Amino acid sequence: MRTDDAAASPSAGRTPRTDALRNRQLLLTVAARAFAEQGTGVSTAEIAQRAGIAKGTVFRHFPTKEDLIAAIMGEIIDDLVAAASRLSQAADPAAAVLEFMTYGIERLASNRGLCEVVGRPSLQQASVRAGIEHLCEVVEALADRARLQGAVREDITGVDIVLLLAGVHQTAAPVAQARPELWRRYLALVFDGIRARDALPLPCPLERLDFTGAGQVSTGGNDPH
């Protein structure tokens, strides 16, 4: 699903050298681990050190730190897309929705950097936003099937499911240290709300929306990092 996975320079005709390829792969692996453990705040210097390469090499493969982050987060989002795609053909759509949400929350819970990126659209690269929108589309198919079978409310959309997935994780995050499994409690509660059939329609109906723009109410300009 990712577009240019091998070449650093934009569509250079050449095939890259093998040592460059090896370093790139090493860098991606190490950086993914670093971002997961410490968040996107880890310095490029530390990533380079952990990978055993020089800092300049990092910037040779990814012109900015943001590009590196986007590449890694893009892969994770693609993985979520694949999971949703597979589950959208499952026999029991309601169970499939629950399983998708569970899977997504587990990914978030074990990846601090992913949380930061999905939670703050203002620091998302365009490619990441596109990936999330794509994810929403695929999850929409999941939601469609569940809706047809009457397994979820009539007005639940794919975007709802994606937002609630992240929301459930963040609900339990403040006490994740003390209670690492607490998200299951809120997932059960929210899933109950998703299913509820005799309830009134939800306010603020949700058809189309774009993820463009900052996640916070007012943006004064500079974004601390």
Add this chain to the structure above:
Amino acid sequence: MRTDDAAASPSAGRTPRTDALRNRQLLLTVAARAFAEQGTGVSTAEIAQRAGIAKGTVFRHFPTKEDLIAAIMGEIIDDLVAAASRLSQAADPAAAVLEFMTYGIERLASNRGLCEVVGRPSLQQASVRAGIEHLCEVVEALADRARLQGAVREDITGVDIVLLLAGVHQTAAPVAQARPELWRRYLALVFDGIRARDALPLPCPLERLDFTGAGQVSTGGNDPH
């Protein structure tokens, strides 16, 4: 509720000078606005400039930036405590719970810095954590009354309500720019889940827990701002 609100030095016997008091008040007002608009990442230099005072003056009133943040967030949390306290005597406990959650979400939605602080316990000062724990206790009274009247599930606690409040806000936050009122949708959904009477008991029962520790799964050391 706040303890030492007037004196900068710890329990100095003297009454501070009037210009110092005025500057302190000005600083608090301006900093509160800056944190709300731009998050806790605003530099002390910018806060000082916006207040029309020198940077050194900021550090005279608050020895570290963290102290300034804690003072401001403490006030907001105290305000939430007051709201919960008032509502815990309302006639309709279920409506009171909903009103408290609505009020809290509105505060979060209009204060970027508050979101950052409540969402990341690792960068909370002890006083702020104490304030949040106190808030949970007061909300517990709200929950108790609602439970007694059968207005909410048997197993819903005050901590649940506080966590869900923040969680609902963060659920809608990624698209807050495009849909500023979307949180009402998820609040309705979650409140439905809170009320549901015929549902199975929630997993991961929640009696006591402490907020100590980081909100993320693993902490590698440095915390990006």
Add this chain to the structure above:
DNA sequence: CACAAACATGACCAAGCAGTCATTTTCAGC
């Protein structure tokens, strides 16, 4: 082996940050 292009290196740079401190200004009591 030779050689040019691709790649790696790490010292270096500018910018931004929280926090300090010698100096100057302002306040309050006399």
Add this chain to the structure above:
DNA sequence: GCTGAAAATGACTGCTTGGTCATGTTTGTG
């Protein structure tokens, strides 16, 4: 108005960061 203490000032420090670049090294090819 005088005076000493409290408060304000802003240049300065030390540190970290993302990103650059001249220099040196590796790789594949003819």
